[in-house]
Amino acid sequence: MIKMIVTALFLGSLSGYFFLTPEVKPMLDRILLAALNLTVVIAGIDIGSNRQLIKKMMNWKTAGLMVAVPGAVTIGSVLGGMVMGKLLGLAVYDALLISVGMGWYSLSSVVIATMYNTEIGTIAFFTNFLRELSAFIFVPILAKFTSVACAAVGGATVMDSTLPVLIKSAGMSVGIIGFISGFILTLIIPFLLSLLLG
């Protein structure tokens, strides 16, 4: 996966630098949005297909936790992002946009770059991509000290790409909590971006 991402970025930036002019940006935006819609439909199918598991885990004894974890991930990401944004001299709105991606780099970066600003879209991409990458590296280390909090590192990616590393490091129960948290985050990220971008 990482190889594919690096290859796409390398080839894209080379093509952009040597063969494309800024005039083709609107066309790239159209392709971006079409591809994005396709990946979002497929992500939605994944969510819909897992409804039985979610139903089983969402009983009265655990419902509070299942809602609190993604809520805490969202609040923590936004607060952390805004504090760092302030230190870096970013506008509050820009820091907010970058933070609400919560690891879903393909969606947040494309939406922000297309509908708002390429520069902030680029930061959103690297920030959220690094978040996914960090989950692979740091979850096994952090799991030695705490379990549930490990589900926060990957953000929304815990639903898919970083789930195996979470299960291996923190156990199946934390994996389930992480999966449901990632599931809820995957549902709310488009709404949060939509809300912020008007």
Added chain:
Amino acid sequence: MTEILIAITIGIVLGCTNILSYKAKEIGNKISKIALFVMLWCLAAKVGCDKEVLAQLGRLGFQSVLMAFAVIVGSFGAVWVVGRFFRNSIENIKEMESHK
């Protein structure tokens, strides 16, 4: 943005109705990977053809590393606090897992 919300709704409805076979979902995952490649290629091409953004890539990278660190620390801390509050629920889930 409305398009994306419609797209995710269509996906969820399709997933819930179970009309797609396992093979269709596998193909969907492959298509998703290709779409991701196309998206990243376009995103990088947009940056590559924009000389202004390209000139600032070092600064943007530095800001991204710090932003990533901050969002991870923020969410990790917040969930750690939540974990302390919901200790009993976590035990319940661990029990459910051991009864499987």
